[in-house]
Each structure stands twice: as structure tokens, then as C-alpha cells.
Amino acid sequence: MKKHIKHDPQACSKKMLPIQDALEILSGKWKLPILVALMFDVKRFSDLSKEIPRITDRMLSKELKDLEMNKLVKRTVYDTFPVTVEYTMTEYGRSLKKVIEALGEWGEKHREKIMSE
Amino acid sequence: MKKHIKHDPQACSKKMLPIQDALEILSGKWKLPILVALMFDVKRFSDLSKEIPRITDRMLSKELKDLEMNKLVKRTVYDTFPVTVEYTMTEYGRSLKKVIEALGEWGEKHREKIMSE
DNA sequence: TATAGCACTATACTCTAGTATAGTACTTAC
DNA sequence: GTAAGTACTATACTAGAGTATAGTGCTATA
Numbered sequence: 001m002k003k004h005i006k007h008d009p010q011a012c013s014k015k016m017l018p019i020q021d022a023l024e025i026l027s028g029k030w031k032l033p034i035l036v037a038l039m040f041d042v043k044r045f046s047d048l049s050k051e052i053p054r055i056t057d058r059m060l061s062k063e064l065k066d067l068e069m070n071k072l073v074k075r076t077v078y079d080t081f082p083v084t085v086e087y088t089m090t091e092y093g094r095s096l097k098k099v100i101e102a103l104g105e106w107g108e109k110h111r112e113k114i115m116s117e
Numbered sequence: 118m119k120k121h122i123k124h125d126p127q128a129c130s131k132k133m134l135p136i137q138d139a140l141e142i143l144s145g146k147w148k149l150p151i152l153v154a155l156m157f158d159v160k161r162f163s164d165l166s167k168e169i170p171r172i173t174d175r176m177l178s179k180e181l182k183d184l185e186m187n188k189l190v191k192r193t194v195y196d197t198f199p200v201t202v203e204y205t206m207t208e209y210g211r212s213l214k215k216v217i218e219a220l221g222e223w224g225e226k227h228r229e230k231i232m233s234e
Numbered sequence: 235t236a237t238a239g240c241a242c243t244a245t246a247c248t249c250t251a252g253t254a255t256a257g258t259a260c261t262t263a264c
Numbered sequence: 265g266t267a268a269g270t271a272c273t274a275t276a277c278t279a280g281a282g283t284a285t286a287g288t289g290c291t292a293t294a
Contacts, residue, residue, distance in 0.1 A: 015221060016150060017224070018221050018225040019149055019221045019224055022221070022223050022227060023143060023149065027140070028252085029251080032133065044270085045270075046269090056252080056253065057271080057273090058272090059252065060272095077271095081260075081261050081270090082259095083261095085272090092230070099219045100136060102216045102220075103139040106212065107137070110135070110139060110142070111134075111135055114188075146281085162242075166241095173285095174242065174243085175242090175282085175283080176281090194241095197240095198290075198292060199240040199290065200241065200290075201240070202240085202241065202242090
């Protein structure tokens with residue numbers, strides 16, 4: 001039985017906040033699929049709807065709005081008929097790549113570990 | 118208006134699965150606070166309960182069970198009076214450090230960006 | 235004998251994320 | 265004039281995450 005060292009809760013929550021911010025931005029069932037779909041290409045609403053299995057229009061619309069608010073995705077409307085709207089990943093959105101890769105690498109290892117137990 | 122290149126949905130979902138696994142393990146309101154609290158010290162149930170503001174016993178118990186199942190945390194019972202139970206981060210749990218740091222760094226930048234818009 | 239501390243569990247509730255389904259506004263092509 | 269395509273919005277529902285509150289079993293100390 002080891003000694004229990006007290007943590008400084010102030011310093012701790014200071015570190016926690018950005019972590020939880022980041023996590024919240026990626027959280028939910030659909031944010032990652034959308035971001036990954038946009039990581040390499042520009043896409044329209046209907047493209048995303050087709051490419052992301054089982055997502056509803058409502059969710060897609062809602063999540064895209066969220067991502068736009070956080071400046072990860074840019075929305076461009078073209079004055080065509082019918083209207084077309086393009087969604088692009090911003091440079092800033094691309095800065096998430098490292099985070100997503102870190103998650104992916106760890107997730108891969110985790111799959112192996114849990115499968116082989 | 119750019120060309121739209123089709124993505125291979127098979128290859129895409131293959132990459133997505135581990136990312137979502139990782140995200141699921143960290144998801145929810147309390148997983149990260151618990152992991153961060155255990156990152157440096159061994160802690161008992163009551164220590165964690167005190168250190169993590171506003172967490173209920175029910176949630177703490179539930180989330181610790183989850184983390185234990187995923188081999189991120191180890192639970193050790195000591196035959197004292199009253200019983201004491203220690204929670205330790207496993208070596209494997211520590212392997213999440215890089216992911217958490219990546220999240221933290223990005224979250225920090227994001228805070229600055231959003232605040233200064 | 236009563237009380238207090240530890241590590242939970244039980245029950246009931248609320249609230250939010252996500253689903254299901256349908257409908258809108260616009261215009262061009264038939 | 266009506267059908268079809270695009271990018272949504274509205275409404276209603278469901279399920280699961282999280283909250284609030286109370287109670288359990290153990291025993292050492294007062």
C-alpha cells in the first residue's frame with residue numbers, strides 16, 4: 001500500500017479544461033466521420049449524406065453547423081440551380097490531424113490488446 | 118468549385134473504427150478527470166471522490182469499472198478495516214498519455230483561437 | 235450500544251444526443 | 265403544370281448518460 005500524494009486541484013483543472021474542450025469538439029457519433037470524410041476532399045451536403053452510412057440529414061446539418069462554429073469546416077454557397085453548398089476542411093481543421101492520428105494509433109493497439117486477451 | 122473525388126468507404130471505415138474505439142473509451146464526462154487524477158498517484162475511492170468535483174459515487178464506481186474492463190486501471194483490495202481499495206493506472210493506461218497530451222495541446226490552441234476571434 | 239468511516243449499490247428521476255419521418259423553398263427540364 | 269433535385273428545417277419520439285438521494289455491510293473506536 002503506497003503513500004497517497006495530494007494533487008493540486010487548481011493546477012489539475014487548468015490542465016483538464018483544454019483536454020475536455022478538445023474532446024467535446026470531437027465527441028458524438030458523427031463528428032469524426034464527417035471530419036475524416038472532409039480531410040482529403042471538398043464535399044457537398046448530399047455527398048456527405050451518401051458517404052457516411054446511416055447519418056440522418058438532421059444530424060449532418062447539426063454537426064456541420066457545430067464544426068463550422070468551431071472553424072474546423074468552411075461552408076460555401078454557390079448560386080446555382082438547385083443551390084449547391086460545399087464544405088471544406090479549414091487549415092485549422094487540418095491541425096486536428098495529429099490528434100486524430102494519435103487516437104487512431106492508440107485505438108489500433110487497443111483493438112489488438114482487447115481481442116487477444 | 119472543385120472536382121469531387123470519391124472516397125473508398127471500405128478503406129475509410131477501416132480507419133474510422135480504431136479512432137472511434139479510442140474516442141469511446143475517453144468519452145463521457147468523467148473518464149478523463151479520473152485518468153488524469155490517477156496519472157501520477159495511486160488513489161482510493163474516497164480520494165477520487167474528493168478530488169473530482171461534483172462526481173457522484175455512482176458515476177465514479179461505474180466509470181472505474183469501465184476503465185478497469187479496458188485494462189487502463191487496476192483495482193486492488195486490501196483486507197483492512199474498513200476495507201480500502203486502491204486504484205492504480207496500469208502501464209497500458211499510461212500509453213494513453215500521448216493521446217491525452219495531443220488533445221491537451223490542441224485544446225489549448227483552440228481556446229486561444231476561439232477566445233481571440 | 236451507538237456512531238462513524240469506507241466502498242460501494244439501488245431506485246428513481248431528468249435531460250440531452252440521436253432517430254424517424256415528413257415537409258419546405260427554389261428552379262429548371264419535361 | 266408537374267416532377268425532380270438540392271439543402272435543408274420541423275416535430276415528435278426514444279434511449280442512454282448523468283443526477284439526486286438514500287441505504288447496505290463491515291468493524292473499530294467512544
